[in-house]
Amino acid sequence: MAITSHDQTPYEIQRAAALFMGFLDAVGDGCHHLVVVASAGGDSLAIGVPFHNRGEETDLDPDDALEAMMLLTLAAAVGGGVVLRTDFADGTSRVHGWKLVEFYAKPLNAAEIFNAYCVDARTGEVIAPEWGVEYVAAPRLKV
Numbered sequence: 001m002a003i004t005s006h007d008q009t010p011y012e013i014q015r016a017a018a019l020f021m022g023f024l025d026a027v028g029d030g031c032h033h034l035v036v037v038a039s040a041g042g043d044s045l046a047i048g049v050p051f052h053n054r055g056e057e058t059d060l061d062p063d064d065a066l067e068a069m070m071l072l073t074l075a076a077a078v079g080g081g082v083v084l085r086t087d088f089a090d091g092t093s094r095v096h097g098w099k100l101v102e103f104y105a106k107p108l109n110a111a112e113i114f115n116a117y118c119v120d121a122r123t124g125e126v127i128a129p130e131w132g133v134e135y136v137a138a139p140r141l142k143v
Helices: 010-025 062-078 110-118
Strands: 031-038 043-054 058-060 080-087 093-101 102-108 133-135
Touching: 010 062, 010 102, 031 062, 043 062, 058 062, 062 080, 062 093, 080 110, 093 110, 110 133
Parallel strands: 093 133
Antiparallel strands: 031 043, 031 080, 043 058, 080 093, 093 102
16 A cells, blocks of 8 residues: 555544644653654655754744644554654653554554664664663653
């Protein structure tokens, strides 16, 4: 199955928007990078959105957010995932991930996100993890 656009129902658009906001709220203050991936039949599309949380405020480019929400709508329908990386001032990072299934975000545990980052999908060979990156269980989203 190739990835193509499809007609989106109001439910799908509302659910994707709720998921997007849930991802932004899932992490605390700091510099973050959200990556949405839609994949089907060996094809994939991805978009990354940098954002900053400060208290109740989130700073991000609205055009990036709109593109990410559109891809999130597609990914939630055809299959895909979301990775959220937080970078800290000391040079370390924390990575969470979710699998998208029928407009729900299933949190990945630490081993699943580690395998997503550190195992070559084509060969199955282990790839050395990045220095200073902690792979952690994703929180459940509040949507």
